[in-house]
Amino acid sequence: DQQVKQNSPSLSVQEGRISILNCDYTNSMFDYFLWYKKYPAEGPTFLISISSIKDKNEDGRFTVFLNKSAKHLSLHIVPSQPGDSAVYFCAASADNAGNMLTFGGGTRLMVKP
Amino acid sequence: KAGVTQTPRYLIKTRGQQVTLSCSPISGHRSVSWYQQTPGQGLQFLFEYFSETQRNKGNFPGRFSGRQFSNSRSEMNVSTLELGDSALYLCASSILAGGPDLITGELFFGEGSRLTVL
Numbered sequence: 001d002q003q004v005k006q007n008s009p010s011l012s013v014q015e016g017r018i019s020i021l022n023c024d025y026t027n028s029m030f031d032y033f034l035w036y037k038k039y040p041a042e043g044p045t046f047l048i049s050i051s052s053i054k055d056k057n058e059d060g061r062f063t064v065f066l067n068k069s070a071k072h073l074s075l076h077i078v079p080s081q082p083g084d085s086a087v088y089f090c091a092a093s094a095d096n097a098g099n100m101l102t103f104g105g106g107t108r109l110m111v112k113p
Numbered sequence: 114k115a116g117v118t119q120t121p122r123y124l125i126k127t128r129g130q131q132v133t134l135s136c137s138p139i140s141g142h143r144s145v146s147w148y149q150q151t152p153g154q155g156l157q158f159l160f161e162y163f164s165e166t167q168r169n170k171g172n173f174p175g176r177f178s179g180r181q182f183s184n185s186r187s188e189m190n191v192s193t194l195e196l197g198d199s200a201l202y203l204c205a206s207s208i209l210a211g212g213p214d215l216i217t218g219e220l221f222f223g224e225g226s227r228l229t230v231l
Contacts, residue, residue: 034219036222041224042224043117043203043205043222043223043224043225044156044203044222045222046219046220046221049219089155089156091156097169098144098161098163098168098169099144099146099161099163099168099169099205099207099209099220100146100158100161100168100169100171101146101148101156101158101220102158103148103155103156103157103158104155105154105155106155106156
């Protein structure tokens, strides 16, 4: 039973355009949501996060939106750059779960020059 | 500042053997988590240690075990290896205890140990 789902295994966008990566979750106990980026042969690196008390968090070109009622979050990258090409993982955690993260299956983003 | 170091980076084992993987967290980090990454299942949580105590355990069989030493270094062991254990095993460390701190105290991942079981 996948509690965090990324339904799009891949996404291709043109450089300069917006990339929108989506994530759905089922566990209402999740309070914190994070996005990680992973390049081949490297470990995931933290990108941006959001608490369930917020509906938006912005950091430079990256914005995460959270819709608690729909149990849905999305990551917007504007403008997209070729260096953003990587696998993006959505992750969630509950307040009482320490550093335990539940990850989605990942979305491979390809930004074409 | 050195990152999370995992050894070995690559290893090949045969079914039935056992394997031990090592993780050295970032200096000062007391939390170490382990994740298994496979093409079909994505990243799945194995267990987390904080100050030498296992705080959380994922849904893996008892063949998967781990421990943390007083210097925060951690090892995980897989006994009686099966073909399905072939995966990238990732270690992550954090200076913080997690929960609300996750928002600012994100996990730092190592490059992983790629295990192939033949």
